[in-house]
Amino acid sequence: MDNSVSRGIWILGCLFFLPTAPCLLGVGVAEGSQPSVPFTGLKVDTRDRDSVVAFYERFYLASEGVKPHWTGDVASCNPGTVSTEFKHAVLRRINYFRAMAGVPADVVFSDELNTKCQEAALMIVANRGFSHSPPSTWTCYRTGGAEASGKANLYFSTGDSPSPKLIVDGYIEDPGRDNVSVGHRRWLLFPRQRTMGSGTAADGDSGNAVWIVADFAPGPKIQSPWPPAGYVPKQLIFERWSFSFPKADFSSATVEMERGGRRVPLNIDFRSKSSDDGFDGDNTIVWVPKIQSDTSTGDVTFRIAVRNVLVDGKSKDFVYEVTAIDIGQ
Numbered sequence: 001m002d003n004s005v006s007r008g009i010w011i012l013g014c015l016f017f018l019p020t021a022p023c024l025l026g027v028g029v030a031e032g033s034q035p036s037v038p039f040t041g042l043k044v045d046t047r048d049r050d051s052v053v054a055f056y057e058r059f060y061l062a063s064e065g066v067k068p069h070w071t072g073d074v075a076s077c078n079p080g081t082v083s084t085e086f087k088h089a090v091l092r093r094i095n096y097f098r099a100m101a102g103v104p105a106d107v108v109f110s111d112e113l114n115t116k117c118q119e120a121a122l123m124i125v126a127n128r129g130f131s132h133s134p135p136s137t138w139t140c141y142r143t144g145g146a147e148a149s150g151k152a153n154l155y156f157s158t159g160d161s162p163s164p165k166l167i168v169d170g171y172i173e174d175p176g177r178d179n180v181s182v183g184h185r186r187w188l189l190f191p192r193q194r195t196m197g198s199g200t201a202a203d204g205d206s207g208n209a210v211w212i213v214a215d216f217a218p219g220p221k222i223q224s225p226w227p228p229a230g231y232v233p234k235q236l237i238f239e240r241w242s243f244s245f246p247k248a249d250f251s252s253a254t255v256e257m258e259r260g261g262r263r264v265p266l267n268i269d270f271r272s273k274s275s276d277d278g279f280d281g282d283n284t285i286v287w288v289p290k291i292q293s294d295t296s297t298g299d300v301t302f303r304i305a306v307r308n309v310l311v312d313g314k315s316k317d318f319v320y321e322v323t324a325i326d327i328g329q
Helices: 049-063 084-101 111-127 143-149 164-173 183-188
Strands: 008-013 152-158 195-202 205-211 230-233 241-245 254-259 266-271 283-289 300-311 314-325
Touching (some): 049 314, 084 183, 111 152, 111 195, 111 205, 143 205
Antiparallel strands (some): 266 283
16 A cells, blocks of 8 residues: 655565555755765774764765756656766665664675666656566566566655655665565665665656665675664664574564663564575564654663574574664754
């Protein structure tokens, strides 16, 4: 079911899912202010508050306000291209989230995958929707676009100009009742990811495809929670919290959260079993804490304990702290 919002409808889709989500809006900065800012090979120490603030201001904000400048056309079924600056902004935003999550943030885009994703994006806006198995009868059907549709995160939005925030933050937030397993987030934060592709089209409506099933690098066998341990801008802490670990079995796992020594009630929405490994990246447990709205501007620390996780047949506990900080937007 589509969710109507003030500026249109945003439909989000990942492999194995046909989810829906509300449109995300963001405040931009002046376009053209970030050409010299790196978009891959990013690193940050989330244990250091000042580093997290500087990292946000330099890399996250550098991808705000960048327009796609799409050269294609639906009427002639021309997939066109988007500006190099826009592709770099999307890639920088992906690597920003990966660096914050503590996984390798050296993902690059492949020109070949970009081209196929561009064809998929054209098909999305031409047909005003998406499918991971688009039929050959679709308007502007292309075999490369069909291939990308089966191996990519997808979204379609009406009445919105595409942006890195709309695309990447949306995949990381993964809202909507069909996204309880946060599959889009898991693919973007999958530690073994090294090569992706992206294509975007916009003609009043907009579509995007981010290719996420490519050649994966070996290892590392590390956890990838969101929000991550350490200091995190509070505007990037979304309703669903998740903790991922390779080949882990979360079927009997529990989650405990505390704030100021008091237990935070929560609902667990999803648990991966050992047999689920490889389904949407690393195995994951997802929960929604029942946190009352907080208008204070100070830092807020949560202690999380994910217990009884089966790793290589042995029970393991993961305990860490997340400190939400308010650094503005």
